[in-house]
Amino acid sequence: AQTVTQSQPEMSVQEAETVTLSCTYDTSENNYYLFWYKQPPSRQMILVIRQEAYKQQNATENRFSVNFQKAAKSFSLKISDSQLGDTAMYFCAFMKQALTSGTYKYIFGTGTRLKVLA
Amino acid sequence: KAGVTQTPRYLIKTRGQQVTLSCSPISGHRSVSWYQQTPGQGLQFLFEYFSETQRNKGNFPGRFSGRQFSNSRSEMNVSTLELGDSALYLCASSLWGASEQYFGPGTRLTVT
Numbered sequence: 001a002q003t004v005t006q007s008q009p010e011m012s013v014q015e016a017e018t019v020t021l022s023c024t025y026d027t028s029e030n031n032y033y034l035f036w037y038k039q040p041p042s043r044q045m046i047l048v049i050r051q052e053a054y055k056q057q058n059a060t061e062n063r064f065s066v067n068f069q070k071a072a073k074s075f076s077l078k079i080s081d082s083q084l085g086d087t088a089m090y091f092c093a094f095m096k097q098a099l100t101s102g103t104y105k106y107i108f109g110t111g112t113r114l115k116v117l118a
Numbered sequence: 119k120a121g122v123t124q125t126p127r128y129l130i131k132t133r134g135q136q137v138t139l140s141c142s143p144i145s146g147h148r149s150v151s152w153y154q155q156t157p158g159q160g161l162q163f164l165f166e167y168f169s170e171t172q173r174n175k176g177n178f179p180g181r182f183s184g185r186q187f188s189n190s191r192s193e194m195n196v197s198t199l200e201l202g203d204s205a206l207y208l209c210a211s212s213l214w215g216a217s218e219q220y221f222g223p224g225t226r227l228t229v230t
Contacts, residue, residue, distance in 0.1 A: 037221075044121070045208065045221040091161065103174050106151065106219075110160035 002027045004094050006109035013082045014117050020067075021077045021112045023092030029053075032096040034068065034075045039111075040088040048090070051075065082116045089113050120145065122211050122222035130228045136197040139225045143190050143211030149173075150192040151219065152184060155206040164207075167192050168214075196227075204229045 003026045013019035025034070036048040051059045051068050058066050063080045079086055089111045097104035123142045131137050143150050151174075152164040163176035167186035184194045190211075196203055206226050210219035 035218075044223050045210075047218055047220075050218065093161075104166075105174075106163055108153075108161035108163075110158075 002029075002094055002096065002105060002107050004092055004107050004109040006090075006092055006112050008112045009110075010113045010115070012115045012117055013079075015082055015084060017082055018078060018080045019082055019114065021079075021090050021092075021114065023075045023077070023109055025073050025075065025092075025094050025107075027073070027094065027096070029096050032094060034066075035093040035095065036064070036066070036075075036077045037091045037093060037108075038086075038088045039091065040085075045091070049077065079114075084116050084118060087114060087116045122209060122220050124207075124209050124222040124225050126225060127223065128226050128228075130230065131199050132230050133199055133201060135199050136195065137199060137227060139194045139196075139207055139209075139227075141192045141194070141209030141211075141222060143192070143209075144220055147211035147213055147220070148190055149212045149214060149217075150186055150190065151210045151212075152192070152194050153208040153210065154178075155208055155224070156204075161208070164194070199229045201229050203227065 005024045032053045034051045037045050038048045039045040049059050049061045049064050058068050065078045067076045091111045092109040094107045125140045149168045151166040153161045155161050166174040170186045181197045186192045206224045208224045209222045212219045
């Protein structure tokens, strides 16, 4: 069974600095998707970044980038030039779709609470 | 384009009662998924509906059920509420299920 592990329940970073959130997963599949979602306090969860497992190039979205290590089953999120608005709970998620049935599994980690300090 | 909406936003029920939560997806999205979020367990997948059919189901007891209407709006029902059902229930919509999901603000259910 697939599992997603976020080993850092809480982290803090100074404004303008860089922080890396860890995520590891366990799967025997070869084709799947990985996501980082952000849930600000009392606000809706939004997608931060998405990575297809078949792509070797690491995904990047402005100040957010990932370090995808497929062999090590690691998918860390790097936030550069941290801003106060980055304060949120961050969830790592794994998704695998069965091509024949259309069914899929979407598994979330338990989250990392990130606080950006002024 | 309007986002995913969920009603009600807050709900307080007592043990043994039942509750119905509603989710309206983004226009054009046919897939609606439901999650239970608790501090200790994170997000747990409940089920997914696509074109009025339940296509995926998580490991929750039969007290948790749902349905989807022809306009893609979805409802989730929890019967015989237990204290442990207190959680934030999130709904997410997507175009075809495995594509990017857009989350609603959630319904916070408190069972006393």
